[in-house]
Amino acid sequence: MSDHEKPAVKRPAAPVRKQANRRKFIRSAVLAGGMVGLSLLGYIPVANARKPRMRPPGALEEHDFLSSCIKCGQCVQVCPVAAIKLDDIDHGFGIGVPYIDSRKQACDFSCDAVQCILACPTGALTYTKPMFADLREGMKLSRAPVLKAKEKDAEPTLNLKERTGVARLSRPEACLAVLGKGFKGQARGADFKGRMRYMDVDRWKPIAVRDHPYERDICDLCVTECPIKDAIKLQETVGADGVKRYLPVVLEQCVGCGVCEMICPVESTAIVVDERKAWGA
């Protein structure tokens, strides 16, 4: 160990060592290619998405949403009705990104303040969109939506400026109101786990939908259970046969929350929310 005084002279590596180094280099290159390739596979589900995901309220447009979401799930944790779920690795770059399956559990705004937006640390869910974020025509609501539950409060509006989608009567032929029929019983059957806030039961504690049966002469659940004021109404029509029928009509104030889709007692639902669709598009 006395050669540290001399200037370091690099001895040529022995052939065996040289070969081992070469092998190691090739292995490392394969590893690099493999890992990068695998991670880029995550683009396939994003590009191939057949049906767009419904994102929580206040979400940026899809590409911005995927890039800004840090995949922590804090929005999941604050939701009082557990409407928000996280996507799995089969969604590629969308892994760990929140979505809502409205038919299973819609966002009924029972938190009053859009808690998920408040919880988001990166601005993927946001009250006010940044300047650069592109906002399609018809995504912005014409005025702040009034939350029916807060209608008597000093500030009845919901802090939400854009919609996440628009409801649409997808199967008018199955809609009970269109058929002139009423509804009695549990809206989604005894096994349905979805929950909702009912102001006449408890303002702060959502209960199971199955514990709140309905009785209507003409089914109007999508209208009465809609949490937003002036977002949907029943229009009376008289058919050629002279029978009174009713048509649910979606209005501009629809924010796309999906409660109508969850509560619709018809299987499969007669009304759906078109995810990320703009008003008038």
Added chain:
Amino acid sequence: MMGAFERIKVMLGADPQKPTEFTPEAKEIHSLKRMTKADFEAQKQHARDHKLMTNKWRNRRWAVLLFTNLLFTFSFWLDIQLLEGALTASRFAGFHLIDLNSALQVMLAHKHIIVNLFIGTATVFVLWAALGGRSFCSWICPYHLVAEWCEWIHLKLVEKKLITDHEFHRGSRTIFWLLFSLMALVSGYTVFETISPTGILSRALVYGPSLALGWVILLLIFEVLYSRRAWCRYVCPIGLTYGMVGAISPLRVQYRLENCFHEGDCRKVCLVPHVLDVVIKGRAADKHMAIGPDCTRCGLCVDVCPSGALVFDVKGLSKLL
């Protein structure tokens, strides 16, 4: 003398170099060690007799790691709301904490930084700059723990000559760091998060099992059968990000030349043995030397050293006390 710059070069993948200059104290100790073999052995035995092997630091570390990760889990399950979120981003008693590498990916992909993102990232930066940088890896990261258990299986298999370990070039991790940053910047997606076992495991612990765990299992199988601790050693950009922070951290493991018998037990248990190049006979340029920033401060070497040549140290504090 190995400077800070030199140590960072080693972390990025360069081989450690033999020192060309030694302090007089180090020279003296090196020369004192050139005694007869019998004397050396006797001293070594003496030191061994006075030291009991412990798992003190390992046990503390596992306790901290499990406690932190379960705090995430129970904060959600039991609605304690103390540590909300997952390792990528969370809130501790209301204060934002954001993982540095996840923050980097989001910032590069989204190119827009809101106040909360900045605050959370800065807080975590300061936290780990104080606590040792890569100590995140060994004291917090859930993948580190399962990989540690699988490493034990790997070493058993190697011992029985059923498999051999395949090393990769350590510089590949630097390449990965650059590539994942570049991909986030160009594509606008947080590409790395898709395959990050840290994020996947952390989310699984809080939000329940996912298909993504299959990927984590594949990684572990690869490490058991083919290459020891491959993900942490050669791939994970999170480790390198925290390593950069650790380069300025006062908390590190210190090497004490005068206590060392150059047996190399520490290098055998180490996740990043290149940082322990200094313990090889004749390599220490000074009497006391700080172990490089790539060190995860896991303390396995501190536990295994029979003669107290490796100790935890806070720069400046030991002089103060």
